[in-house]
Amino acid sequence: MSGVLVFGELTDGHLSGTTAELIALGKQLGESVAVALFGGNMAGAADEAAAYGADRVHLVEDPLLVDGQKDAIIAAFDSLCREVSPDIVLIGKTPLGLDVGPRLAFRLHAGLAQDCVSLEMRDGKLVATRSVYGGNALATVGFPEQGPRIAIVRGKVYEPLAPDASQTAEIVKFEPKLDSSVIKAKTVQVVKRESQGVRLDDADVVVSGGRGLGGPDPFAQLQELASLLKGAVGASRAACDAGWLDHSYQVGLTGKTVTPNLYIAVGISGASQHMAGCSGAKNIVAINKDENANIFKEARYGVVGDWKGVLSSFIETVRELTKS
Numbered sequence: 001m002s003g004v005l006v007f008g009e010l011t012d013g014h015l016s017g018t019t020a021e022l023i024a025l026g027k028q029l030g031e032s033v034a035v036a037l038f039g040g041n042m043a044g045a046a047d048e049a050a051a052y053g054a055d056r057v058h059l060v061e062d063p064l065l066v067d068g069q070k071d072a073i074i075a076a077f078d079s080l081c082r083e084v085s086p087d088i089v090l091i092g093k094t095p096l097g098l099d100v101g102p103r104l105a106f107r108l109h110a111g112l113a114q115d116c117v118s119l120e121m122r123d124g125k126l127v128a129t130r131s132v133y134g135g136n137a138l139a140t141v142g143f144p145e146q147g148p149r150i151a152i153v154r155g156k157v158y159e160p161l162a163p164d165a166s167q168t169a170e171i172v173k174f175e176p177k178l179d180s181s182v183i184k185a186k187t188v189q190v191v192k193r194e195s196q197g198v199r200l201d202d203a204d205v206v207v208s209g210g211r212g213l214g215g216p217d218p219f220a221q222l223q224e225l226a227s228l229l230k231g232a233v234g235a236s237r238a239a240c241d242a243g244w245l246d247h248s249y250q251v252g253l254t255g256k257t258v259t260p261n262l263y264i265a266v267g268i269s270g271a272s273q274h275m276a277g278c279s280g281a282k283n284i285v286a287i288n289k290d291e292n293a294n295i296f297k298e299a300r301y302g303v304v305g306d307w308k309g310v311l312s313s314f315i316e317t318v319r320e321l322t323k324s
């Protein structure tokens, strides 16, 4: 085989949104697109991959893969790549993808581009645009001629194709026959954090707070506003580093990328590393007491003022408007 091979990931047994985005990207690159899925009971996810446009699905099965050990997944993906020789390997910028990409590239002696915000074919060659210098610049990079070209792609920069349940894909089983010695480090426990309401990654409205809030307590007001707007709360890294919110709420270069319709930034300066995670929002509204704050260059609407004076009346107005 040649073409594009997508490293497939599941969320709660379903094809992850990132995987669907990578299938759409693979299609744009003009190649046939295959998806690799790891573990067992993947028939449903394989159908979803087909619905999102995959031409082929590799069901990678081995007893060592059932409990999601990273070392086993990487060894299995390495074997699959050697078997099918893809031209391009697409991996999502997820916690697992960030581990898989560099280790796979090392094993295959292949070129790797991290944190890609776009990929395109120019004169038959793959060219990646990457975010560099902490999101302050974009670099355009090519790949070596030899080996597959491996790209780790940021989430939410490509839209998945509209799913079509009538589409089918060729299903190919692959058994890598792993030896238990491939597992050098083992995940012994996975602790799931309970979350309520809309997931930050999927929210249509995000209300984010930064260092300007001055402490953890004001986030209760942000949550109130987010709930009224059926949205989710986010935060800047400064707020998360201060321990006001868990890092799973962080938006930005080293946090989550969100693309809501409405992004409300409260007490956030708008550093490039923060904007890297929210500049895809359709409308940014900023509340900041510094009229020269960078966030106002990116915001469609802005209020210059102390959030303490602005937010409560804003919440009241939204409450009134959403009553009916």
Ligand SMILES: Cc1cc2nc3c(=O)[nH]c(=O)nc-3n(C[C@H](O)[C@H](O)[C@H](O)COP(=O)(O)OP(=O)(O)OC[C@H]3O[C@@H](n4cnc5c(N)ncnc54)[C@H](O)[C@@H]3O)c2cc1C
Pocket (backbone or CB within 6 Å): 134, 209, 210, 211, 212, 213, 235, 236, 237, 238, 239, 250, 251, 252, 253, 254, 255, 256, 266, 267, 268, 269, 270, 271, 272, 273, 274, 277, 287, 288, 289, 290, 293, 305, 306, 307, 308
């Ligand atoms: C490699 C790297 C990766 C990074 N990744 C991320 C990332 O993923 N996400 C991220 O957010 N940052 C990231 N950062 C950090 C980033 O550079 C900024 O330091 C951070 O975003 C600042 O957070 P902030 O806007 O909350 O704080 P500040 O920059 O301190 O801004 C606080 C703002 O609040 C305003 N303010 C203060 N009081 C009030 C008030 N009472 N009412 C209204 N406004 C008020 C101030 O005018 C100011 O504009 C990264 C940095 C590096 C180097």
